[in-house]
Structures are given as C-alpha cells and as structure tokens.
Amino acid sequence: MDFDAVILAGGKSSRLGGVPKAQLMYDGATLLERALAAAYGAGRIVVVGPDPGTLPDGTMTAREDPPFAGPAAGIEAGLFALEKHARQGLSAKETSAPWVLVMACDMPLAGAAVPVLIRELAGHEETEGAMAVSADGRRQPLLGIYRFSALQREVLAAAEQGGLANAAVFRLLARLDLLAVPVPAGSTDDVDTWDDAAALGVDGDLP
Secondary structure: OOEEEEEEOOOOOHHHOOOOHHHOEEOOEEHHHHHHHHOOOOOOEEEEOOOOOOOOOOOEEEOOOOOOOOHHHHHHHHHHHHHHHHHOOOOHHHOOOOEEEEEEOOOOOHHHOHHHHHHHHHOOOOOOEEEEEOOOOOEEEEEEEEEHHHHHHHHHHHHOOOOOOOOOHHHHHOOOOOEEEEOOOOOOOOOOOHHHHHHHOOEOOOO
C-alpha cells in the first residue's frame, strides 16, 4: 500500500507536568522513535511538533497553528506539509500518496496495529480509511489510515467553519466512511498520565 505518515508529537503533556511525551523512553527507544518505526513503509513522514534535532534524514517537520492547538490542528498541519512537499517535487515519486497513516506518538505498541490496518484496507479500498479499535471496543482516531483526499476535503470544510484549533478529532473524521478495525491488545494504549506510563513500562527519565 502506498501511504505517507503524519506523527503527532506536539501536545502540552499537561498531565505529565509538561514533560514531552515524545522523549519518554520505552524499551531503549524514545516514544517518537518507536512511532517512526511503526510507520515503516511510509513514503514520506511528517512529525508535527517541536523538532528534537534527531530525526532521520528525510523526515519532515511541521507545527500546528497555533502551537498546542490540538491533534485535529496537527493533522491539518501534517497534511499541508505533505501537500506542499508534493507540489515542490521534481519527480513522479514525489506525488502525494493516496493514503496517510495518522498516529499519535504516545502509543509505544502501535507498531503491532499498523500492519493490521494495512491488511484490512487492502480488501476494502473503496472506503475512506480504517480506524483502530481497542480490545475493549474503544475507537482510537489517532491510530488510523485515511484516504488523503478525504481528509483534505474535511480539513477544507472545517476551515470554512472556524478551523480546527482545539477541535475534536472525531468531529474532523465524522463524515468519513471508515472501517472499524480490531487491533492487537495493548497497541492503542497511550501515555496521558504517569500512571499510564508506569503501567506500560515507559521510563520518565529523558535521554
């Protein structure tokens, strides 16, 4: 499957006392490094958030407007960066991929879910995307693969209604025709609090 990726890493981490989630450690790697690894196979990757200065060559960065305006605004910034890069491309390989993986950086086990989403979409490409569903039935919009043109359409529609700053991601995705895809247990578990971090074995000591 031909896809790009938008990794969201720009939150305030207010329930972690402002400690940046992206730099927390799990199994010898930062959460951002694990998110980048989970996006393996993406043609282009945009990290939306502060540039840590350690990103792999070719990784793009963007920032939501205004900063800390939430994940929906982060998705918008990531799409804009991908679109801008495609317009500047000098070869056919630089065109926008038809699909985009959207993933928050605070799910250390998300790598187990991405192949499941890709496999499910392979048989249902008439849909507008696939969203992860946890073992207990909760939908996780920040772990999904969406049709680029459909996301772009909804971003433009939102811009006409006041924009996406501090908007709910479910609002952005509400009109998309999506598959709800059960993914491996634990792969949608995220780090919002220090209790979450402890339960997942995430280390609070920054590298």
